[in-house]
Amino acid sequence: MSLVIVGSVAYDGVETPHGRVDRMLGGACTYIALSASYFTPVSIVGVVGDDFAQEDVDLLAGRNIDLAGLERVPGKTFFWQGVYSQDMNDRETLRTDLNVFADFQPKLPESYKSQEFLMLGNIQPGLQRQVRSQMSNPKTVGGDTMNYWIADFREELLATIKEWDFLLINDGEAKMLSGETNMRKAAAKILQMGPNTLVIKRGEYGAMLFRKDDYFIVPGYLLEQVFDPTGAGDCFAGGFIGYLAQQGISLSSGDIDRRELSRAVIYGSVMGSFCCEEFGVDRFRTLTRAEIDGRFQEFKKFTEF
Amino acid sequence: MSLVIVGSVAYDGVETPHGRVDRMLGGACTYIALSASYFTPVSIVGVVGDDFAQEDVDLLAGRNIDLAGLERVPGKTFFWQGVYSQDMNDRETLRTDLNVFADFQPKLPESYKSQEFLMLGNIQPGLQRQVRSQMSNPKTVGGDTMNYWIADFREELLATIKEWDFLLINDGEAKMLSGETNMRKAAAKILQMGPNTLVIKRGEYGAMLFRKDDYFIVPGYLLEQVFDPTGAGDCFAGGFIGYLAQQGISLSSGDIDRRELSRAVIYGSVMGSFCCEEFGVDRFRTLTRAEIDGRFQEFKKFTEF
Numbered sequence: 001m002s003l004v005i006v007g008s009v010a011y012d013g014v015e016t017p018h019g020r021v022d023r024m025l026g027g028a029c030t031y032i033a034l035s036a037s038y039f040t041p042v043s044i045v046g047v048v049g050d051d052f053a054q055e056d057v058d059l060l061a062g063r064n065i066d067l068a069g070l071e072r073v074p075g076k077t078f079f080w081q082g083v084y085s086q087d088m089n090d091r092e093t094l095r096t097d098l099n100v101f102a103d104f105q106p107k108l109p110e111s112y113k114s115q116e117f118l119m120l121g122n123i124q125p126g127l128q129r130q131v132r133s134q135m136s137n138p139k140t141v142g143g144d145t146m147n148y149w150i151a152d153f154r155e156e157l158l159a160t161i162k163e164w165d166f167l168l169i170n171d172g173e174a175k176m177l178s179g180e181t182n183m184r185k186a187a188a189k190i191l192q193m194g195p196n197t198l199v200i201k202r203g204e205y206g207a208m209l210f211r212k213d214d215y216f217i218v219p220g221y222l223l224e225q226v227f228d229p230t231g232a233g234d235c236f237a238g239g240f241i242g243y244l245a246q247q248g249i250s251l252s253s254g255d256i257d258r259r260e261l262s263r264a265v266i267y268g269s270v271m272g273s274f275c276c277e278e279f280g281v282d283r284f285r286t287l288t289r290a291e292i293d294g295r296f297q298e299f300k301k302f303t304e305f
Numbered sequence: 306m307s308l309v310i311v312g313s314v315a316y317d318g319v320e321t322p323h324g325r326v327d328r329m330l331g332g333a334c335t336y337i338a339l340s341a342s343y344f345t346p347v348s349i350v351g352v353v354g355d356d357f358a359q360e361d362v363d364l365l366a367g368r369n370i371d372l373a374g375l376e377r378v379p380g381k382t383f384f385w386q387g388v389y390s391q392d393m394n395d396r397e398t399l400r401t402d403l404n405v406f407a408d409f410q411p412k413l414p415e416s417y418k419s420q421e422f423l424m425l426g427n428i429q430p431g432l433q434r435q436v437r438s439q440m441s442n443p444k445t446v447g448g449d450t451m452n453y454w455i456a457d458f459r460e461e462l463l464a465t466i467k468e469w470d471f472l473l474i475n476d477g478e479a480k481m482l483s484g485e486t487n488m489r490k491a492a493a494k495i496l497q498m499g500p501n502t503l504v505i506k507r508g509e510y511g512a513m514l515f516r517k518d519d520y521f522i523v524p525g526y527l528l529e530q531v532f533d534p535t536g537a538g539d540c541f542a543g544g545f546i547g548y549l550a551q552q553g554i555s556l557s558s559g560d561i562d563r564r565e566l567s568r569a570v571i572y573g574s575v576m577g578s579f580c581c582e583e584f585g586v587d588r589f590r591t592l593t594r595a596e597i598d599g600r601f602q603e604f605k606k607f608t609e610f
Contacts, residue, residue: 087486181392184527205510206524217607219511219522222489262610302522303608305567 001139002041003245004112005032005238006131007121008101009046009070012280013081016088018227024280025056027078028121028144031231034284035238035271036119037063038292040245043112045069045131049077049100059281068109075100088226089203108134117245119237122146125153125160132163139250142166142195144237150176162194165251168237170201183208187215197251199240199265201233201272209265216262218303221273221295228279232272239271240264263296270295306444307346308550309417310337310543311436312426313406314351314375317585318386321393323532329585330361332383333426333449336536339589340543340576341424342368343597345550348417350374350436354382354405364586373414380405393531394508413439422550424542427451430458430465437468444555447471447500449542455481467499470556473542475506488513492520502556504545504570506538506577514570521567523608526578526600533584537577544576545569568601575600 007029013022029046036042043066052072060067078101081094106127113136120128120143128143135141142164149157150173161167167190171183177193178186183200187210190198198210206220243264249256270292277283312334318327334351341347348371357377365372383406386399411432418441425433425448433448440446447469454462455478466472472495476488482498483491488505492515495503503515511525548569554561575597582588 182528182530184529202510205507208524208527215527215607216610217524217527218610219513219524222513222520222522223487224489225487259610266610300610302520305521305523305564305571305605 001116001245003117004043004115005119006045010078015083028234031234032238035235036242039242045106047071047104049075106131119241125157129160164195166197167195168199226276232275235275236268236272240268243267306421306550308422310424311350315383320388333539336539337543340540341547344547350411352376352409354380411436424546430462434465469500471502472500473504531581537580540580541573541577545573548572
């Protein structure tokens, strides 16, 4: 089934202990889309400025990503700059220039409206809700959010995720949203806010999926070297929702194969791990589906007992 | 097969967000022994003062732990006092009175010397080595250590673990011992120091086992409530080595069933999780082997895909 992805398309400046790139393709929508494109047909909604390079259009188009919803307007593309700590568990934002993203009003092309899956990247909750309402009858809707919306746009966020089938956030955000430090309690509270499925990303420690009366946990993949963690969480999201779309597993249906959900979490983890192996989106220039399935088997091997 | 455990037997004063106990049975040897006693015959070596209570002797004896090597000398038993942070991921030591433990010179009773398994709790590396030399021909030897010995007794520690089959430490200690922040690189370096098996505990995030060309990772059990994490790492050790001893799996042999090693890590995780459910050793007053095997099955359920 086909998947619509909404979110930021950006340029990033990133410094890690392994190097520095002043300007490279980035943004949540970009990472989610590249990742999901290995599993299912993908259409994106975003906005870029007139500085957006043809080679970046080509990279996305080369992965068969539908760019009908990628609006190009006068001005500069969203720019983010950050520097990672030595162990790469922390990062400091040096600069955020919203540029054309400041006035982003996502509009879905007609061809998108009847698609089955909708993944809302981290943007203002009101915009996420407005995109949701443009879809005719999606089978699975969900997305991501961040600390800023949880703290300062709480009511709007709650009204937004109430309509979602799944919420995909990190452990810090789950604690903040629920007000609970215990993960089991946090998950139980969030599952009462609307989504029937909650996925919690834990960075290097892996991920968890919660549904009423059931949960699944996977440890993170042990990379020999993490070059750049930028986008890993979004690539996780792309692998997770991309696999579900590929398998035609709708999260709005009552009866879902628990094994398939777990596999979606594994594919998310696989895609997140590949993302860290090179700077920015570079790993996706060479990554193959065979490598993805190979790493899926590795996960089986190192977790089975 | 039978198991000899060496380490501290102590009284602890502990404060967590859930309560406070001024004085209760504790010590690495105590926790390891109680945990391992669910799997295999256990004999302990330690020292206590003349203040050591009969009810604490009774608790250990009640789990069929051989106390022939528990020396009682004039003076006070080792006392440790600490307070945990709100999220219980940090703790501050308020007081450490070594008391009779300061002059601990472990002596193995004759009946211990021919036993098959030896687990050396965290004590001064030279003492660990001296205990090792008292055993006639153990099939499996290993143990724990801590940041203090890694930093200030490095050469002595390296000479000690060189003779071990397994080393069981936490992730911070593994980084410190290896000088590597990447876990895969850290493990590879440590496996060149002597032990053929390295187990790394990651607290709430679970545990990892490394051998040459192979590894296994399990996430941590999600407790609804952590009352007191004191001793959890030692209970992990007891479950891990206790299960191997029960199954008669010698880590000095060349060919070991990888599944059995993984199961030992799961039993370690199971025992660590139970330990946190009540203050100090209290959970072991009621815990049954059926509950242990039940939680083992839970681990299967929430990690399988």
